Amino acid sequence: MRKNYEFKKNPKLPSKEEIGRHKDFDALLQRFRAGAQNPGRRAARMRRLRTVYISSAVAAAITLALILLGGVFTAPEAELLSSEDYFRQQDFMVPPIKSVAAPQFANFRVRNNEGGVYEYPSGSRLVVPAAAFANDYGQLIEGEVDVYYREMHDYVDFFMAGIPMRYDSASQRYLLESAGMIELYAEQDGERVQLVNGKTIEVELVSEILVPGINLNAPPSYNVYYLDTLINEWRYQAVDQIQLIEDSRVDAEDPLREEKELLLEELEAIEQRKAAAIAELEQSLPSLIKPLRPQVKEEGLPTFELDFLDGQMEIEDTENGRVREELSQLQQTYENVIWQVSANSPAYDERAFGVAWEAARIRPLNNRDYELTLIHPKAELTLIVRPVLFGEDYQRALDRYSAELQEYRQAAEAREEQLREARADILAQARERRTAAVAAYDAKMDAMSSTPGTDEDERYLVRRRIINRFKADQLGVWNCARTIPLNESPMALNFKDQFGNDYSSHTAYLVDYGKNTVYRFYTGGDRIPAIEADSKALIWVVTKSGQIAILRPEEVRRINQDKDKRTLRLQLLQEPMREEAQVRKALEF
Numbered sequence: 001m002r003k004n005y006e007f008k009k010n011p012k013l014p015s016k017e018e019i020g021r022h023k024d025f026d027a028l029l030q031r032f033r034a035g036a037q038n039p040g041r042r043a044a045r046m047r048r049l050r051t052v053y054i055s056s057a058v059a060a061a062i063t064l065a066l067i068l069l070g071g072v073f074t075a076p077e078a079e080l081l082s083s084e085d086y087f088r089q090q091d092f093m094v095p096p097i098k099s100v101a102a103p104q105f106a107n108f109r110v111r112n113n114e115g116g117v118y119e120y121p122s123g124s125r126l127v128v129p130a131a132a133f134a135n136d137y138g139q140l141i142e143g144e145v146d147v148y149y150r151e152m153h154d155y156v157d158f159f160m161a162g163i164p165m166r167y168d169s170a171s172q173r174y175l176l177e178s179a180g181m182i183e184l185y186a187e188q189d190g191e192r193v194q195l196v197n198g199k200t201i202e203v204e205l206v207s208e209i210l211v212p213g214i215n216l217n218a219p220p221s222y223n224v225y226y227l228d229t230l231i232n233e234w235r236y237q238a239v240d241q242i243q244l245i246e247d248s249r250v251d252a253e254d255p256l257r258e259e260k261e262l263l264l265e266e267l268e269a270i271e272q273r274k275a276a277a278i279a280e281l282e283q284s285l286p287s288l289i290k291p292l293r294p295q296v297k298e299e300g301l302p303t304f305e306l307d308f309l310d311g312q313m314e315i316e317d318t319e320n321g322r323v324r325e326e327l328s329q330l331q332q333t334y335e336n337v338i339w340q341v342s343a344n345s346p347a348y349d350e351r352a353f354g355v356a357w358e359a360a361r362i363r364p365l366n367n368r369d370y371e372l373t374l375i376h377p378k379a380e381l382t383l384i385v386r387p388v389l390f391g392e393d394y395q396r397a398l399d400r401y402s403a404e405l406q407e408y409r410q411a412a413e414a415r416e417e418q419l420r421e422a423r424a425d426i427l428a429q430a431r432e433r434r435t436a437a438v439a440a441y442d443a444k445m446d447a448m449s450s451t452p453g454t455d456e457d458e459r460y461l462v463r464r465r466i467i468n469r470f471k472a473d474q475l476g477v478w479n480c481a482r483t484i485p486l487n488e489s490p491m492a493l494n495f496k497d498q499f500g501n502d503y504s505s506h507t508a509y510l511v512d513y514g515k516n517t518v519y520r521f522y523t524g525g526d527r528i529p530a531i532e533a534d535s536k537a538l539i540w541v542v543t544k545s546g547q548i549a550i551l552r553p554e555e556v557r558r559i560n561q562d563k564d565k566r567t568l569r570l571q572l573l574q575e576p577m578r579e580e581a582q583v584r585k586a587l588e589f
Contacts, residue, residue: 083525087164087507092232095162096507099546100577102161105148105183112141122151123206124182132199133186140196145188152181153207155511155518156584165517167225167234167483176234176481177517179222179242180207180468183477200471205480206245207468210514212460219244220482224470227477240480241469250462256445260462263441267434274430281422288412289325291404294397295340295368297390303340304353306360316361316375327362336393342369345384352381458536461514484515487530493559495523495541497549497572506541513537513553513589531559538587539568546576548586 095102110116115130126149133141152161158178167174182205186193195201211220222240227233250260297303306313315327341348352374359375365384374381389397445459468480495503503523510519510529513536519529523541531537535557540550549570559568577583 246465
């Protein structure tokens with residue numbers, strides 16, 4: 001007797017909705033009773049089942065034949081997921097190519113009771129305070145701690161580390177365009193330790209950013225964000241204190257290198273001429289010295305007398321005579337002025353006040369403190385001091401200061417009025433020269449380009465070395481970045497490669513030239529990033545075997561050119577990625 005068993009391998013698991021629909025047991029019982037009362041109907045149903053089985057067997061045979069003949073087949077269409085639902089089901093931060101190492105950590109060791117300073121090969125610097133680390137119970141750790149640190153600078157680093165760059169704020173969606181990123185963690189004897197509450201690690205992250213070369217002297221504006229892995233979101237922390245540390249430079253492989261360098265040289269020359277003209281203008285009128293506000297003597301801090309006018313001590317002026325002039329005015333204006341050692345002064349031996357110092361070097365620190373270095377052939381002593389008065393001398397000096405300050409403000413306004421028009425002329429001339437230089441450069445670019453205006457931003461972009469300064473009060477991932485509004489459009493595309501492989505359920509990555517970030521999206525989702533007509537962008541996906549299928553910029557542009565185009569033809573790179581150099585070569589513009 002032939003037994004018609006139907007084996008189902010790897011059956012599709014029912015969804016929650018399907019399970020829910022079959023939880024109505026009363027309806028199920030009614031259907032069973034109806035079947036029992038109508039045996040003819042049940043027999044007809046059995047015939048239908050047998051017919052369905054025969055049809056299914058035929059379909060299976062046809063499918064097997066297609067496979068044997070090399071035909072392409074796809075799985076049944078999955079339920080449409082939103083991008084949010086899709087990424088909610090994925091690991092939040094995981095390297096997408098397991099065969100390629102993510103950016104590696106360096107490590108250094110510090111004594112927890114002392115702290116330390118670490119200099120990274122890139123020029124970056126970390127300052128770890130004393131008593132910075134504790135265990136999970138909040139107890140301070142004794143002995144040495146291993147601090148692990150890595151830097152990530154460009155979109156390839158972010159991609160290989162698997163770090164998401166989306167940032168949501170006030171119901172608005174953004175991407176974080178990075179000026180450099182770090183990750184920190186610490187261990188003792190292989191066990192993770194925590195940063196003590198209230199302690200911060202000072203970070204100076206040296207990095208490079210692409211900026212428009214026409215804004216040579218305008219520091220870019222970035223913020224600092226912390227990646228909170230408890231809620232899987234970036235959190236704004238502070239303003240990034242950026243410092244430009246090097247002149248602009250053009251990439252050696254930039255096809256516009258020669259033209260960009262000529263433009264930058266001309267713009268720099270215009271800036272130098274402007275600065276020189278303003279300095280000459282300022283010197284054409286006598287400078288004004290703002291009166292110094294008298295300071296009252298504080299109790300408990302040592303004082304001493306020091307006369308800068310009697311000629312008995314040589315004064316080394318570090319400000320081209322300005323300090324000597326200021327001190328002379330101070331002593332002439334305020335009788336009985338004495339000097340008090342600041343509470344912020346370095347430690348000193350009180351016997352130093354009995355030494356006959358032969359010279360002094362003095363440097364203003366702010367509007368009330370000075371750094372005073374007393375000099376002897378055999379020794380030097382550096383103190384932080386301030387001129388002070390007490391009693392009736394202080395009150396008389398304060399009254400005099402108020403009158404002199406009013407006179408100074410009136411004189412400064414009159415002087416500024418004389419300079420204002422001439423300075424405006426200098427600035428206007430500089431703007432005209434810059435505009436003319438950029439217009440000439442644009443005309444040259446249009447003449448060189450077959451399509452004037454294409455990649456307009458790329459015409460000016462140059463690299464600048466910067467230092468990002470911030471304080472890390474937690475261990476983890478920190479990002480110096482600025483926000484880019486995230487514009488998306490409805491998804492209406494299919495993703496296939498040259499062999500017909502379908503990528504309808506993959507994570508895709510998009511990078512736009514000149515924007516140091518990575519946008520992730522779901523190829524089977526409902527949205528795709530809006531791509532501008534003149535955009536220079538890459539799109540790629542990663543296969544399970546570690547291969548990359550990529551859509552080059554010229555193909556990305558066609559998304560807008562052909563509105564009816566529904567299939568994007570990615571180029572599958574058949575060699576699996578094994579090392580970082582391969583990935584960088586594959587994803588270069």
